[in-house]
Amino acid sequence: MLTPDTIIRPNSALNYSVTFIMEQVLGHVTHYQNLRQATLATPNVQARWVEVTYRQPGGWVERIPKVPAPLKGYAIGQTQTGKGLWHGRHDDLVFFHTQKPAALYGQLPRRRPWVLSLDVTPIQYDRMGDLYNELGDSPGLKSRAKYAVNKRLFKSANLIVGWSDWVRRSLIEDYEIEERKIAVIPPGVDLNRWTLANSAPLNSAEGTPHLPRLLFCGGDWERKGGPLLLDWFKRYGREVCELHLVTRHKFTDSEKKGVGSNLFIYNNLNSNDPALIELYHRADLFVLPTRAECFGIALVEAMAMGLPVITTTIAAAAEIVQDGVNGFLIEPQDAATLQQRIETLLQDSTHRQKMGESARLRAFSHYDALKNGQLLLNRLAELL
Known part of the structure; x- marks a missing residue:
């Protein structure tokens, strides 16, 4: 187990290239920033960063009238993911965070390893959907199709990185993923910023x-x-x-x-x-x-x-x-x-x-x- 005194030094033996497809919503932005910093400390890892924002201010998709905003976002996200994969087509592996860009793009890497990272499974999210101002899928054809797509996605990945044991359990119980394919690695905070200081009390x-x-x-x-x-x-x-x-x-x-x-x-x-x-x-x-x-x-x-x-x-x-x-x-x-x-x-x-x-x-x-x-x-x- 890691302790406050544990030092994990950058591994100079690591030498590979990776395309990081990173969703840019909510707390995932901070995770993206922190992961970039960790990668910079490992100079022999050649990282290509693709930001999937689902937005393109002033872009042609944004200007299309009468198209619901979610559909525009999906189209933009799909394009951003596709461009990133094309530019990184010679990299050794692909890392998706979260699974949504991979699901939207649909065409999964075939000749190189690829990894999914997620803080929540679709089933878990649907259970909380009303509190995220989104409706979960009701039983029916759409729900079954969504489940099939995500299960195929999870089973096809070489590795799934879950942020918590809660996610790990859902992958196993809800999607029948083999435990050997799952790694639980939580995100963290930048302890150079988020740490106690010897500042005087306010008053x-x-x-x-x-x-x-x-x-x-x-x-x-x-x-x-x-x-x-x-x-x-x-x-x-x-x-x-x-x-x-x-x-x-x-x-x-x-x-x-x-x-x-x-x-x-x-x-x-x-x-x-x-x-x-x-x-x-x-x-x-x-x-x-x-x-x-x-x-x-x-x-x-x-x-x-x-x-x-x-x-x-x-x-x-x-x-x-x-x-x-x-x-x-x-x-x-x-x-x-x-x-x-x-x-x-x-x-x-x-x-x-x-x-x-x-x-x-x-x-x-x-x-x-x-x-x-x-x-x-x-x-x-x-x-x-």
């Missing part, structure tokens, strides 16, 4: 201690469980702590009614933004009562900063957080347990600090982006 210059600071970070306010946390704050927390909300959600006056002066909202912070990292530095507790989640990279970022985490038992979150050790796990929408867990940590700073240190150690041992990137590159080399 140290004035000599006044601050209230405990709770941090929530989730662009999709509803799906990430923001309303549940805000309701707790209005009822019980507004006089005893600060609540810092990082989200895309634009709050109405009625939503902000009764919050007092200890609520702080940030609508314009991006991944790895120094201002965002500073919020983590200043926080005492990270709370994300998410209703639907595939992985939860924000949980790892919080842990790397030495914060205890309160989140739900959803998907891979239950693997990241060890209940009672580096945080607490609750059931989604369980307001009573959320209140109890928050108040337990607000009232006991020693318990908070102990959990935070355990969280930091786990982030270093399991979720270092450079270490995990090197593990992935080593695993790819085994296919050649």
Whole structure:
């Protein structure tokens, strides 16, 4: 097992070329950036990067009238993938993250190894589809066809990299994939950025201690469980702590009614933004009562900063957080347990600090982006 002191050095023996087809949506952008950094540290791996954005501002597909936006996105993604595969046709292997670009393109590599990487299987995603503002497939011909395409895709791959054991189980149980073809390698965070700093407390210059600071970070306010946390704050927390909300959600006056002066909202912070990292530095507790989640990279970022985490038992979150050790796990929408867990940590700073240190150690041992990137590159080399 990796520890904070474990060093995985770039493997100079690796010498191959690879086309990385990388989906650019949600948290996958950060994963892409971190994987590029890990690859740069291994100079004999020749990497070709293809960004699948499903967008082409000003392009001819975008200008076609009366065509639904999803269909335009699919066409653009298919084109981006096809061009990338053509330019990388002489590379030793192909790596798809996620499986969607491979499924959309349809023509799979035949004479060289290829790899799929995913944070969620289609079946798992469909089970949460309504919370992602997408309808899951109802039983019928379309559902069976989609399942057949994805099962064929998974069985054809030389290797499938799952971000979590949750994904591994679905591949085996839902798609009948042999376990030997699956590697569980989670993404990580850049620990050169996401690490504790010896900065002074916010109010140290004035000599006044601050209230405990709770941090929530989730662009999709509803799906990430923001309303549940805000309701707790209005009822019980507004006089005893600060609540810092990082989200895309634009709050109405009625939503902000009764919050007092200890609520702080940030609508314009991006991944790895120094201002965002500073919020983590200043926080005492990270709370994300998410209703639907595939992985939860924000949980790892919080842990790397030495914060205890309160989140739900959803998907891979239950693997990241060890209940009672580096945080607490609750059931989604369980307001009573959320209140109890928050108040337990607000009232006991020693318990908070102990959990935070355990969280930091786990982030270093399991979720270092450079270490995990090197593990992935080593695993790819085994296919050649």
